[in-house]
Amino acid sequence: MAVTYVAAQDAISPFVGASHNYQVDEHAGNDYEWQVYKDLVPLTPANPADYQFLSSKNSSSVDIQWLSEGVYFLMVHESDPDGCSNLKALRLEVISGGQRGFIVSNATTSQCYQEGANDLTVDLQFFDAQGDLWAADRFPVTVSFAVNGRPQAPQTVTYFNQQILISNESFTADPTQNTSITVQLTEATDAQNQTIQAREGQNIQSTTILSLPEISFNTNEAQLAFGSISSYSAQGPSNYRYHWSVLRPDGTILELSSETSTTESINWNQAGAHVLSVQATNATGCQTAVLSKTVVVTPPDDRPIALIVEESLQTGSCVPIQLDASGSTGQGELSFSWTPTTGLDDPASPRPTFTPGSSATYTVTVTDSQGQTASDAVRVEVIDPPLLVINKQVFVNNPTDVILLDASASTGQNLRFNWRSAGEGLIIAGSQTATPQVSGLGKYYVEAIDQFGCTARDSVTVGLLVQVTAIDDAIGVRVNTYADINVLRNDKPQGQLDPESVSIVSPPSHGFATITSDSIITYTPDQFYVGHDEFIYAVCDYSNRCDEATVLVRVSDEALFVPNAFSPNGDGLNDYFEIVGIGSYERVSLKIFNRWGNLVYESENYGPGGDGFWDGKATRGIRTGNGEMPTATYYYTLDLGRGNEKLSGFIYLDR
Secondary structure, eight states, X not given: OOOOOOOHHHHHOOBTTOEEEEEOOOOTTOEEEEEEEEETTTTEEOOGGGXXXXXXXXXXXXXXXXXXXXXXXXXXXXXXXXXXXXXXXXXXXXXXXXXXXXXXXXXXXEEEOOXXXXXXXXXXXEEOTTSOBOOGGGOSEEEEEEETTEEOXXXXXXXXXXXXXXXXXXXXXXXXXXXXXXXXXXXXXXXXXXXXXXXXXXXXXXXXXXXXXXXXXXXXXXXXXXXXXXXXBOBSOTTSEEEEEEEOTTSOEEEOOOOSSBOOOEEEOSOEEEEEEEXXXXXXXXXXXXXXXXXXXXXXXXXXXXXXXOSXXXXXXXXXXXXXXXXXXXXXXXXXXXXXXXXXXXXXXXXOEEOXXXXXXXXXXXXXXXXXXXXXXXXXXXXXXXXXXXXXXXXXXXXXXXXXXXXXXXXXXXXXXXXXXXXXXXXXXXXXXXXXXXXXXXXXXXXXXXXXXXXXXXXXXXXXXXXXXXXXXXXXXXXXXXXXXXXXXXXXXXXXBOGGGOEEEEOOSSEEEEEEETTEEEEEEOTTOOEEEEEEEEEEBTTOOEEEEEEXXXXXXXXXXXXXXXXXSSSSSSOSBOOBTGGGSSXXXXXXXXXXXXXXXEESSOBTTTTBXXXXXXXSSXXXXXXXXXXXXXXEEEEOOTTXXXXXXXXXEOO
């Protein structure tokens, strides 16, 4: 009799709750019987509560589910018609499943009702006994599940698409009311034929299919004379966002600017059948059905027609545009008059050029040779120029620290950014984003460009923060300390600078700077002074080429210490991003970014100020689960308030 066919790992260590198949070579006409024993000497049967036969135990193949930990002996007895028999025993150690199992990624979801298209998906995660996500070799995986308590046909998921699709044929959704759909995971079998159970309490996704919002609108056909001006209203909640549009006879679509239940005034200046449509969106993002009515505009008589090409125009503060009423028609030679005249180069021209100033509505009056007039209007919206909002000075503890510069609060229409550095500063990544990664002291220049090509320019100076802490002496009289600063440690080119050339160009305002040895400048604050100071020094290379640099100094009662790592794992040790020394500041603001420059945490009153210290959970951007951020390097900007410096740096979060 051949050995049983099982994977090596399964044969030695199946998991509690797992089901496995064991088999021997099948010989026609032979009988088989499988038994489970706890010991072979003496032969002791195992407790039936510790295992369960899932198939017949009288064939060459058997399925067994192991229910308890321990060592077992699986024995198969084979006998032929002549009475000859053979035994085979396999030693197995059943071990705890640990954190094995699979779960739904999102316990609750919602989506809007769509007629005939209410399918939903369930994202899954698979874990081994150590709690690690499965590797690709465990896939494909067959998943068993139920919808609203009814078992469904198992589905196969792949490593790159770990989700199951729930067809709307497996449930009934009602467009007039919210419908709850419950998907419950049961078990899954991997590519190695190992079966795992879904984790209790994490195996259910509840999805709410939101009902369709409703509005009403008079859809009866209307007939209007050419040049008529009218507005229309729909009936529905005031907090809905309404979208109005007109399909014109020539096939073009006019998107109306109103987002309320009433349109702005519409000038019906094109003959033919128009289709006016409205659709509303509620606070959950669900949309109503599109309601439409036909508006038939009768052809005009011989009166002139004033026609501006666009109903509305938009331009940047730096881009002149042309107003175009050249499509107007009428008898004889036409004259044009635009009001107001502000910003127009020629108010009597059919195509005047508008130089941006303030937004305004311009009306053109067209007069034909018979003295008959007609008017049309266009709204010109001037978009504000880009406004760069950045910290003009940021400080780092070390010259080589990698930090994020933050211009994300800048305002403007669809801004693009260009960063460049001066001197030795290095832009590591994101030079065309609002939050580039940089390393090195000096000036970084930024240009913001809006969709119209209008620009704003500014710069950020990255300085080195040197802290000098004033302490009390034994009798309580505050005395000065000092700091020795090696000013050449980050200057370049290294090895080519003359240490003896170091000189003080501009002394500090609140202390003394003295060159005490080659490349060492000793800074001593004035007695009792607490605050900020700076001085400028110069250095030359051996070819007498010179440059200057600024040293920034902070004198404080308490040293400011920003850690570069913390571990929010709940063990009570270093669970928070706790910055020492910020209690003496009135209000401290903190922003945390991920490596892609996305804001994940923000506090306007950090630490003792009221918001507490960061626990590693996201409060901004897209969050999953309870918002815990994964192990990674993050970047911060720390604003110590008015009159104080702004610090940037990195923090490593380790779970």
